[in-house]
Amino acid sequence: MxxxxxxxxxxxxxxxxxxxxxxxxxxxxxxxxxxxxxxxxxxxxxxxxxxxxxxxxxxxxxxxxxxxxxxxxxxxxxxxxxxxxxxxxxxxxxxxxxxxxxxxxxxxxxxxxxxxxxxxxxxxxxxxxxxxxxxxxxxxxxxxxxxxxxxxxxxxxxxxxxxxxxxxxxxxxxxRGVIDYKVVSTGKGSHSAHPEKGINAIDNLMKFYNAVGPLMAQHTKTDPVLGGLLHNVDLISGGEQINSIPAHAELMANMRTIPAYPNQVIYDELEALIAQLNQEDGVQLELSYSYPEEAIxxxxxxxxxxxxxxxxxxxxxxxxxxxxxxxxxxxxxxxxxxxxxxxxxxxxxxxxxxxxxxxxxxxxxxxxxxxxxxxxxxxxxxxxxxxxxxxxxx
Structure with a gap:
């Protein structure tokens, strides 16, 4: 040819x-x-x-x-x-x-x-x-x-x-491997003048956000070629308008994994955190993954x-x-x-x-x-x- x-x-x-x-x-x-x-x-x-x-x-x-x-x-x-x-x-x-x-x-x-x-x-x-x-x-x-x-x-x-x-x-x-995950927070809408009648989905989502960073930071092992585990929350959305308590909020995060931390280790930790937070009154969080891949x-x-x-x-x-x-x-x-x-x-x-x-x-x-x-x-x-x-x- x-x-x-x-x-x-x-x-x-x-x-x-x-x-x-x-x-x-x-x-x-x-x-x-x-x-x-x-x-x-x-x-x-x-x-x-x-x-x-x-x-x-x-x-x-x-x-x-x-x-x-x-x-x-x-x-x-x-x-x-x-x-x-x-x-x-x-x-x-x-x-x-x-x-x-x-x-x-x-x-x-x-x-x-x-x-x-x-x-x-x-x-x-x-x-x-x-x-x-x-x-x-x-x-x-x-x-x-x-x-x-x-x-x-x-x-x-x-x-x-x-x-x-x-x-x-x-x-x-x-x-590196990859884990893309989403957390959806479901609350209850109400007028912002009466927040006690609603459940703020953003507040509950932030409980996860504030906890997951320190949790992932505990993984301090590094790979001599690939480096360390990476975790980034890249998308957050929620609410409908300025005077309403939000009934829905969600975040999406991207992780880059290394062989020292198989994906199942991360799944177990994320799912345990979600389960722990869902024990709190009014918190309803749901976790899902999008085509995760193991590190090679x-x-x-x-x-x-x-x-x-x-x-x-x-x-x-x-x-x-x-x-x-x-x-x-x-x-x-x-x-x-x-x-x-x-x-x-x-x-x-x-x-x-x-x-x-x-x-x-x-x-x-x-x-x-x-x-x-x-x-x-x-x-x-x-x-x-x-x-x-x-x-x-x-």
């Missing part, structure tokens, strides 16, 4: 406005690229209307399977007038290709799709199989990855590469991690760093699958994700394809060598 064709595929992906929805249009376009290869197994896995995940499997089913994953949704472009380059055009200026998702993460998605297409195009014999896991809804909760995991598509992988925009000079082996522990010396570093060093002629990530990714869901495998994050991108005039370096995008093309067969060799060593020692 020519470089021009590879760039065109990325441009077409960017031109599909899959802003927190309509990922099916992306899935259909990618599926069309595999249509002339009957040996590719193409499956659409629905999450909701216009929101289909895509799974494409190629290669030797008798060997190990490596997962290559990318999400098809992008965040909103915001005020498009603020962009110098139209957010859904895929304009190329010099070595920069602009557009919403150019970095996060349609360039990574395109790179792994093209990697698979080139294996098919050249008839490259593979010692194992490759499974594309293209997901919906990563930006708002990883629920596409959850759907695929629950359906068994990530079961028994030998390894997983998520093409998030780490930059090819980084291999991410560990990542990882091992910097894992064979897949070191192999990815070695290949990126060679292809890109730089010293690739083995690092952690403060953001959650689909790997947290896929690691719930059956089997024990390493998940890494490595893909092309820039520091403009979610920003105006988001872009990716065309050079790095094309290098990513070469990195993946070398990584896949080298990984299969690595697994075969490990299996042979294990057999010899039995």
């Amino acid at each position: 020519t470089p021009a064709k590879k760039i065109e595929i990325l441009q077409k992906l960017i031109q599909i406005k899959s802003v927190n929805d309509h990922e099916t249009d992306v899935a259909d376009y990618i599926a069309s690229l595999f249509a002339s290869y009957p040996q590719a197994k193409v499956e659409k896995v629905p999450f909701a209307e216009n929101r289909d995940n895509l799974v494409v499997t190629i290669g030797n089913p008798d060997g190990p399977m490596i997962g290559l994953s990318g999400h098809m949704d992008v965040v909103s472009a915001g005020d498009e007038a603020a962009w110098q380059h139209a957010p859904f055009a895929g304009e190329v200026v010099g070595d920069q290709l602009f557009g919403r998702g150019a970095s996060d993460m349609k360039s990574g998605l395109a790179a792994i799709v093209i990697t698979m297409l080139e294996f098919l195009e050249t008839g490259t014999p593979l010692a194992g199989s490759i499974r594309l896991l293209a997901t919906v809804g990563e930006e708002t909760g990883e629920y596409g990855a959850a759907t695929l995991t629950d359906a068994g598509y990530a079961d028994n992988l030998a390894g997983l590469v998520i093409a998030e925009p780490s930059g090819l000079d980084n291999v991410v082996y560990t990542a 522990p990882g091992d910097p010396e894992a064979p897949l991690v070191q192999l990815a570093k070695q290949i990126s060093d060679t292809v890109c002629d730089h010293d690739t760093q083995v690092v952690g990530s403060g953001g959650a990714n689909d790997g947290a869901e896929f690691l719930r699958a059956k089997g024990d495998f390493t998940s890494i994050e490595m893909g092309p991108g820039s520091n403009t994700s979610h920003q105006v005039d988001e872009y990716v370096s065309v050079t790095e995008y094309l290098q990513a394809i070469e990195v993946y093309k070398q990584l896949v067969p080298a990984f299969f060799d690595q697994v075969a060598e490990k299996d042979a060593h294990a057999t010899a020692n039995n």
Whole structure:
């Protein structure tokens, strides 16, 4: 495949406005690229209307399977007038290709799709199989990855590469988890001249707010790579008008967890606090979560991690760093699958994700394809060598 064709595929992906929805249009376009290869197994896995995940499997089913994953949704472009380059055009200026998702993460998605297409195009014999896991809804909760995991598509992988925009000079082996939660306070409305006839939902919500900060601050353990547990209340709303006692109030908070504090530890503490406050007269608080994800522990010396570093060093002629990530990714869901495998994050991108005039370096995008093309067969060799060593020692 020519470089021009590879760039065109990325441009077409960017031109599909899959802003927190309509990922099916992306899935259909990618599926069309595999249509002339009957040996590719193409499956659409629905999450909701216009929101289909895509799974494409190629290669030797008798060997190990490596997962290559990318999400098809992008965040909103915001005020498009603020962009110098139209957010859904895929304009190329010099070595920069602009557009919403150019970095996060349609360039990574395109790179792994093209990697698979080139294996098919050249008839490259593979010692194992490759499974594309293209997901919906990563930006708002990883629920596409959850759907695929629950359906068994990530079961028994030998390894997983998520093409998030780490930059090819980084291999991410560990990542924070996330807990988004909401607390709703239900009170009783009344005229503010007669507060004794009502129950102030804001007052009761603030009891939780004032208690949860010190509670979370007790978690003082830190991870040498990820740092400490983070807790932020980011949204608060309540009341209807200035002269009425509020009958409703709510807050939403975001937490970034670390392996030292599994999510269940946090759930137990939040739920115990809610139960304690609800014992007070007039307090009615309700807690809910929105697609929480566990932290990814990882091992910097894992064979897949070191192999990815070695290949990126060679292809890109730089010293690739083995690092952690403060953001959650689909790997947290896929690691719930059956089997024990390493998940890494490595893909092309820039520091403009979610920003105006988001872009990716065309050079790095094309290098990513070469990195993946070398990584896949080298990984299969690595697994075969490990299996042979294990057999010899039995």
